[in-house]
Structure formats: structure tokens, C-alpha cells
Amino acid sequence: MNNNVVSTISVEPHANPVAAAERERLLQDPVFGRVFSDHMATIHYTEALGWHDARIGPRGAFQFDPATLVLHYAQEIFEGMKAYRQPDGAAALFRPGANARRFQNSATRLAMPPLPEALFLESVRELVRVDRNWIPAAEGAALYLRPFMIATEAVLGMKPSSEYTYCVIASPVGSYFKGGARAVTLWVSDQYTRAAPGGTGDAKCGGNYAASLAAQAEAIREGCDQVVFLDAVERRWVEELGGMNVFFVFEDGSLQTPPLTGTILPGITRDSIIILARDMGLTVREEPYSIDQWQADATSGRLREAFACGTAAVVTPIGTVKGRQHNFTIADGGTGALTARLKAALLDLQQGRAADPHGWLDRLV
Numbered sequence: 001m002n003n004n005v006v007s008t009i010s011v012e013p014h015a016n017p018v019a020a021a022e023r024e025r026l027l028q029d030p031v032f033g034r035v036f037s038d039h040m041a042t043i044h045y046t047e048a049l050g051w052h053d054a055r056i057g058p059r060g061a062f063q064f065d066p067a068t069l070v071l072h073y074a075q076e077i078f079e080g081m082k083a084y085r086q087p088d089g090a091a092a093l094f095r096p097g098a099n100a101r102r103f104q105n106s107a108t109r110l111a112m113p114p115l116p117e118a119l120f121l122e123s124v125r126e127l128v129r130v131d132r133n134w135i136p137a138a139e140g141a142a143l144y145l146r147p148f149m150i151a152t153e154a155v156l157g158m159k160p161s162s163e164y165t166y167c168v169i170a171s172p173v174g175s176y177f178k179g180g181a182r183a184v185t186l187w188v189s190d191q192y193t194r195a196a197p198g199g200t201g202d203a204k205c206g207g208n209y210a211a212s213l214a215a216q217a218e219a220i221r222e223g224c225d226q227v228v229f230l231d232a233v234e235r236r237w238v239e240e241l242g243g244m245n246v247f248f249v250f251e252d253g254s255l256q257t258p259p260l261t262g263t264i265l266p267g268i269t270r271d272s273i274i275i276l277a278r279d280m281g282l283t284v285r286e287e288p289y290s291i292d293q294w295q296a297d298a299t300s301g302r303l304r305e306a307f308a309c310g311t312a313a314v315v316t317p318i319g320t321v322k323g324r325q326h327n328f329t330i331a332d333g334g335t336g337a338l339t340a341r342l343k344a345a346l347l348d349l350q351q352g353r354a355a356d357p358h359g360w361l362d363r364l365v
């Protein structure tokens with residue numbers, strides 16, 4: 001592996017960007033991940049040169065040889081993060097260093113060269129600076145950033161690629177779920193699992209999401225919004241959703257979330273919620289919780305609220321849980337008071353309306 005960094009980032013502005021009036025129209029109410037900004041960041045890696053040719057340029061298509069490794073063996077990783085409009089008009093990223101470090105961990109797990117943290121940060125910051133007019137200003141809206149890395153060597157041998165392309169694209173987003181902030185219904189997947197011990201559950205690699213699609217399709221067929229996955233060994237412990245971590249709120253005001261044992265993604269929102277809740281004086285446990293206990297506690301009223309969280313989903317209340325052996329509603333099936341309070345605390349901090357005691361905002365100038 002070659003850890004050389006041969007270039008600093010160059011900027012080539014788009015010769016024909018989206019016109020201002022059209023951009024304003026697109027920013028009104030963007031559907032998640034369908035609208036994209038004018039530019040993208042790219043950095044290339046080869047064993048001979050290390051990281052080189054870092055640039056911001058017009059967003060455009062890639063061209064690949066049909067034998068390109070990522071197309072066959074899915075050697076790919078990605079990140080998800082957001083830039084928020086601040087009250088004074090500036091842009092700010094939320095804990096981007098945490099995304100950079102998770103990207104390095106994902107790279108190591110997928111036998112890819114870890115991108116130096118400074119280069120990850122510079123690419124994301126520079127793209128947001130260049131496309132700052134694409135950050136929507138509405139409450140809860142943001143510019144979603146998708147850094148990713150793919151194996152680009154054209155060879156069919158089963159081996160780590162010797163060449164990679166890292167890229168960041170940007171997409172203005174509002175709410176992840178259609179219908180906005182309403183509580184979601186979950187489908188308990190008893191047939192499919194997401195990740196097993198020793199697998200890639202704690203890496204953010206495309207393969208994990210490909211493997212979750214059949215379960216997600218089943219959830220939709222059953223009239224649910226999302227899958228909740230159970231552990232692969234005992235098929236008993238609640239792990240996470242297809243793209244979100246999960247929290248439970250009990251009658252004594254305490255919170256619980258499944259521990260990071262290697263099979264779930266260490267969410268940055270999850271970590272932030274734990275810290276914000278503890279700042280509020282609440283008790284947060286990182287302990288296993290079984291699906292049967294979840295049903296029993298929802299039925300007895302010991303469980304008062306449950307919510308999912310992630311960069312895309314922010315904080316999303318969970319109303320009802322269904323499965324072949326489960327069917328229960330949490331409280332009145334709506335948004336719990338603590339769920340709403342934690343969501344507001346997180347958004348207030350991200351959108352610059354509240355104090356930032358942990359230095360999580362990375363303001364761009």
C-alpha cells in the first residue's frame with residue numbers, strides 16, 4: 001500500500017452550471033437523493049503513485065472497462081454526511097472527522113487503502129464551498145454528501161484492486177421518508193439477517209445494502225416502511241434497521257440502544273444522541289434488547305417510545321412493529337416527547353441555533 005499524497009486539490013468550475021432560478025426550484029422540496037449539485041470531488045489511487053490527481057470538477061459520468069473489479073466483487077465503501085445552512089448564511093459540516101475515520105475503518109475491512117483523514121476533509125469541505133448555493137435553507141433540510149470509493153482495476157482475479165477512485169457527490173435533501181416526520185412501521189425480518197460476527201456489518205460497504213434489499217422488499221409488501229434486523233446467531237437480539245440505528249425509551253426516562261459488537265454500524269447520529277441525552281442528565285445503556293422483550297415492554301407500557309436515527313433519517317419515531325410472530329404498537333403509535341426533544345436538540349445544534357459544547361460543527365469559511 002502506498003500512503004503518498006501527490007497533490008493538493010484543484011478546482012475546475014462547471015462551464016455550464018444549473019441556472020439560479022432552476023436551482024431554487026429544485027431546492028424547494030427535493031426527494032431524497034434525486035437532485036444533485038453541479039460538481040463532484042475525485043481523487044485517484046494507484047500502487048505506484050499513492051493518492052493523486054485530487055480535483056473538484058463538473059459532475060459527470062464515469063467510464064469503465066467491463067472487467068472493472070467493483071462491478072464484479074463489490075469492493076466499494078461509502079459515507080453519508082450533511083452540510084447545514086447556518087443562521088448567518090455560512091455552511092457547516094457535522095462531525096466530519098468521525099465520517100473520515102469510519103471511512104478509513106471501512107476501507108481497511110474491504111482491503112482498500114485508507115484515505116488520509118486530511119484529504120477526506122479537504123475534498124468534502126472544498127466541494128461544499130464550491131456548491132454552497134445548493135444547501136437548502138428550509139428547516140431540517142441539508143446538502144447530503146456521499147463520499148465513496150470503488151475498485152477500478154480491470155481484472156477478474158479475486159484479489160484487492162491495485163487502483164481506486166474516490167469520489168464525493170452532493171444532493172440537496174429534505175425528509176428521508178415520504179410523508180415527512182410521521183412515525184414509521186417496521187417489519188421484523190425472521191428470514192433474512194444483515195450481518196454475522198466476523199462479517200462486514202460495522203463497515204459501510206455497498207454489499208451490506210445490496211444484501212438487505214430482499215428483506216426491505218418484503219417489508220414493503222407487508223405494508224411496512226423499513227426492516228428491523230435481528231442478530232444472525234440467535235435470531236433474537238434487535239440489531240438495527242437497513243440504514244439506521246435504533247433507541248428505546250423506558251417509563252423511568254432511561255434510554256437503551258444495542259451495543260457495538262461488530263455486526264451493526266457505529267452511527268455518528270447514535271453516538272451524538274447518546275452524548276446529548278447524557279448531557280440532559282438521562283441514563284443511556286448500550287445493552288442488548290430482544291425482540292420478545294420489546295413486544296412485552298410495549299404491551300405492558302414499560303416501553304414508552306422507540307426511534308430510529310441516522311444522517312439521512314435524522315431522528316424518526318417508530319410507531320408499530322410487525323412480523324410473522326410479532327405485532328405491537330408503541331404507546332399511541334405517534335411521536336414520543338423525548339424523541340421529539342432529542343430530535344430538536346440535534347437539529348438545533350446542526351443548524352447553528354444552539355450551543356455546540358462538544359465542537360461538533362465544522363464551519364466553512
Ligand code: PLP
Nearest residue numbers: 243244245265267268269310311
Ligand atoms: N446503520 C446503518 C446500516 C446505516 O446505513 C446508517 C447510515 O449511515 C446508520 C446506521 C446511521 O449512521 P449515521 O448516524 O452515521 O448516519
Ligand code: COI
Nearest residue numbers: 080081243310311312313
Ligand atoms: C445515511 O444515513 O447517510 C445512509 O447512508 C443511510 C442510507 C439508507 C441512505
